[in-house]
Amino acid sequence: MSRIWIRGGRVLDPAAELDAMLDVLVEDGRIAALGDDLAPTGAERIDASGCWVAPGLVDLHVHLREPGQEYKEDIASGGRAAAAGGFSAVACMANTNPVNDDPSVTDFILDRARTDSPVRVYPVAAATQGLRGQVMTEMVALSAAGAVAFSDDGATIMDPAVMRRVLEYSRLAGAPVIVHAEDRHLVGEGVMNEGPVATRLGLPGNPAIAETACVARDLMLAELAGAHLHVGHVSTAGAVELIRAARARGVHVTAEVTPHHLTLTDEACLGYDTNTKMAPPLRSAADVRACREGLADGTLDAVATDHAPHAVHEKEVDFAEAPNGILGLETAVPVVLELVRAGELSPLEWVRRCSTNPARILKRPGGRLAVGAPADVVLIDPERRWTYDTAKGFSKSRNSPWAGKEMVGRAVVTLVGGRLVYHVDRGVVVP
Amino acid sequence: MMGRDLLGIEGLEREEIERILETAKHMQEVGRREVKKVPTLRGRTIINLFFEPSTRTRTSFEIAGKRLSADVINFSPSTSSMTKAETILDTAKTLDAMDPDAVVVRHKVAGVPKRIADELSAPVINAGDGAHEHPTQALLDLLTVWEEKGRIDGLSVTIVGDLLHSRVARSNIYAFQKLGAEVRVAAPPTMVPAGIEALGVKVVTRLREALDGADVVMVLRIQKERLEGAFFPSIREYSATYGVDRAKLRFAKDDAIVMHPGPINRGVELSHDLADRRPGVVLDQVRNGVALRMAVLYLLAGRRGEPREEGRS
Numbered sequence: 001m002s003r004i005w006i007r008g009g010r011v012l013d014p015a016a017e018l019d020a021m022l023d024v025l026v027e028d029g030r031i032a033a034l035g036d037d038l039a040p041t042g043a044e045r046i047d048a049s050g051c052w053v054a055p056g057l058v059d060l061h062v063h064l065r066e067p068g069q070e071y072k073e074d075i076a077s078g079g080r081a082a083a084a085g086g087f088s089a090v091a092c093m094a095n096t097n098p099v100n101d102d103p104s105v106t107d108f109i110l111d112r113a114r115t116d117s118p119v120r121v122y123p124v125a126a127a128t129q130g131l132r133g134q135v136m137t138e139m140v141a142l143s144a145a146g147a148v149a150f151s152d153d154g155a156t157i158m159d160p161a162v163m164r165r166v167l168e169y170s171r172l173a174g175a176p177v178i179v180h181a182e183d184r185h186l187v188g189e190g191v192m193n194e195g196p197v198a199t200r201l202g203l204p205g206n207p208a209i210a211e212t213a214c215v216a217r218d219l220m221l222a223e224l225a226g227a228h229l230h231v232g233h234v235s236t237a238g239a240v241e242l243i244r245a246a247r248a249r250g251v252h253v254t255a256e257v258t259p260h261h262l263t264l265t266d267e268a269c270l271g272y273d274t275n276t277k278m279a280p281p282l283r284s285a286a287d288v289r290a291c292r293e294g295l296a297d298g299t300l301d302a303v304a305t306d307h308a309p310h311a312v313h314e315k316e317v318d319f320a321e322a323p324n325g326i327l328g329l330e331t332a333v334p335v336v337l338e339l340v341r342a343g344e345l346s347p348l349e350w351v352r353r354c355s356t357n358p359a360r361i362l363k364r365p366g367g368r369l370a371v372g373a374p375a376d377v378v379l380i381d382p383e384r385r386w387t388y389d390t391a392k393g394f395s396k397s398r399n400s401p402w403a404g405k406e407m408v409g410r411a412v413v414t415l416v417g418g419r420l421v422y423h424v425d426r427g428v429v430v431p
Numbered sequence: 432m433m434g435r436d437l438l439g440i441e442g443l444e445r446e447e448i449e450r451i452l453e454t455a456k457h458m459q460e461v462g463r464r465e466v467k468k469v470p471t472l473r474g475r476t477i478i479n480l481f482f483e484p485s486t487r488t489r490t491s492f493e494i495a496g497k498r499l500s501a502d503v504i505n506f507s508p509s510t511s512s513m514t515k516a517e518t519i520l521d522t523a524k525t526l527d528a529m530d531p532d533a534v535v536v537r538h539k540v541a542g543v544p545k546r547i548a549d550e551l552s553a554p555v556i557n558a559g560d561g562a563h564e565h566p567t568q569a570l571l572d573l574l575t576v577w578e579e580k581g582r583i584d585g586l587s588v589t590i591v592g593d594l595l596h597s598r599v600a601r602s603n604i605y606a607f608q609k610l611g612a613e614v615r616v617a618a619p620p621t622m623v624p625a626g627i628e629a630l631g632v633k634v635v636t637r638l639r640e641a642l643d644g645a646d647v648v649m650v651l652r653i654q655k656e657r658l659e660g661a662f663f664p665s666i667r668e669y670s671a672t673y674g675v676d677r678a679k680l681r682f683a684k685d686d687a688i689v690m691h692p693g694p695i696n697r698g699v700e701l702s703h704d705l706a707d708r709r710p711g712v713v714l715d716q717v718r719n720g721v722a723l724r725m726a727v728l729y730l731l732a733g734r735r736g737e738p739r740e741e742g743r744s
Contacts, residue, residue: 195625201541201563202561271545272545
């Protein structure tokens with residue numbers, strides 16, 4: 001019988017509205033007790049003084065690149081990066097090669113995750129076969145195989161009739177449809193946010209309306225279909241406003257926002273660094289403000305990283321040719337803690353958006369520290385200062401706009417199902 | 432004192448621009464000699480790195496380098512064996528290992544000259560990157576207007592045409608404003624970049640209003656093949672609404688001059704007549720381009736290795 005005694009931390013469990021200095025006892029993979037006078041025998045002690053003790057973080061949106069693009073990332077390396085970032089579970093997108101549009105691929109991912117990944121891996125299956133936006137996938141079979149949601153992600157379904165049927169049919173699988181809402185026609189050749197900065201840089205603009213108009217369409221279709229729509233990586237003030245209004249009239253919509261869309265503006269592109277290129281692009285200061293307000297008032301339910309590894313040589317090209325996306329798993333904690341430091345989110349609300357809400361959206365366990373629940377736990381030192389060195393990171397790739405930057409706050413211990421998988425001084429411990 | 436590279440006009444000080452123009456004046460004199468060659472850059476190597484085809488600009492840089500006695504090498508990766516597998520930084524590092532004294536870069540995507548400059552120890556001169564900047568074009572335009580008008584300060588400059596895709600427009604907006612001119616821009620609403628007002632210009636939709644009282648009318652090239660049907664309905668309609676000819680020019684000042692960076696779509700954005708004759712000054716621009724580029728090469732390529740030469744003497 002294994003026991004871990006987490007002593008002296010600030011326990012944050014949004015599911016129980018709990019924010020108190022408590023000890024946590026983990027026994028046989030589950031939370032066994034919470035209390036201020038625990039004195040278990042034979043337990044491994046973890047000193048949590050100065051730390052938050054929270055349910056392990058859950059990332060709704062990552063790209064693990066396996067199968068098919070293992071030179072960028074694989075389930076093992078992405079899983080380690082997640083553990084090191086404080087995540088106990090990640091939902092991985094379907095744009096692998098082959099695409100996760102068939103239960104055999106879902107099986108493969110889950111098999112690989114069981115042996116290779118220190119964290120839980122929840123496969124998101126494609127919504128249409130081959131991500132082609134034409135024929136829907138076998139959502140019932142995929143769901144039975146373990147798919148937690150359906151998404152064509154960056155291959156936005158442009159045909160509204162297909163989108164309507166995907167949403168309608170998803171009700172049968174009882175899982176959300178996650179959308180990367182960007183109208184490809186309005187995006188055009190755009191490679192960064194349309195606006196004064198793109199005009200100065202001479203790069204083709206991707207207008208905010210490309211996202212906002214597509215979110216409007218998807219909200220109306222979800223309302224009609226009575227389906228659960230999850231809007232991925234919201235980046236525009238217009239989309240935040242549309243989601244707020246749709247939620248108010250009862251549409252089943254949830255939404256996520258990335259650490260980079262909460263903290264960086266399109267001015268980060270001024271040096272033409274291709275590690276500032278992603279889709280949707282970094283937006284204006286007004287959009288960032290709206291996203292932060294949306295996260296604070298709950299319009300945006302969750303933080304998701306959109307962790308998108310690309311090899312160094314793929315990013316060492318011109319800004320137009322460079323692939324979209326940046327790493328996110330290992331930097332999410334310090335980056336998003338900025339909102340706590342700015343007084344926009346309490347620690348408890350921060351944990352709700354990084355753990356409790358994403359677990360709820362995916363209908364998975366986790367996101368809480370109730371006695372008897374699986375012991376997915378993270379210890380976060382909100383004051384810890386460190387420098388993000390991508391060469392020392394766990395991801396195979398290095399495409400981060402925060403490379404070399406000073407960070408404040410860090411996940412120091414991650415437990416998954418009661419197993420210590422990461423300790424800041426010892427690195428990733430298992431598997 | 433200039434910076435190491437010439438990547439754009441945006442980062443230049445007025446004094447730096449004036450110094451380049453003064454230097455170009457001296458270089459014009461070289462161009463008027465019977466033997467148009469001086470030994471200034473003898474033994475120096477200049478690489479013209481043109482990822483995007485360009486006959487005019489590349490030739491102008493080549494002549495400028497040769498008149499200064501530099502060894503000029505043309506390297507066009509788009510037509511050589513280079514494939515996408517070689518990254519821009521590979522190219523930059525490879526060139527750097529050949530120890531050039533200056534590298535002139537053109538690329539269809541904005542930012543490439545800067546990325547190359549970040550890797551190279553040699554100075555980089557931007558010969559046009561995407562819709563970002565084309566600094567030597569703006570400088571030669573300044574030189575041309577300076578010769579014509581005797582000043583830049585207080586002039587009214589109008590730029591007409593495809594602002595959205597134009598690096599010439601952006602560089603000229605910075606250049607003329609830095610030297611005290613007022614700049615208006617005019618284009619169909621589909622070809623006005625978002626937030627261009629932030630560059631300090633007045634945006635006007637109708638050509639007549641844009642030309643009103645202008646001292647200088649700068650006409651931009653329209654990429655017909657790419658834009659017709661998408662950004663404007665037809666060449667016929669574009670030409671009728673934004674094409675500059677002698678009749679429309681009467682709204683400008685009586686002594687207004689007309690400029691075009693070339694190559695011209697005759698009869699589309701600029702009438703045949705203005706392309707060839709005054710107040711059109713298109714060939715003066717081309718002529719000044721050589722002198723201006725000599726000045727830039729002299730100021731940048733001539734500097735590298737200065738300490739080494741001093742050590743030798």
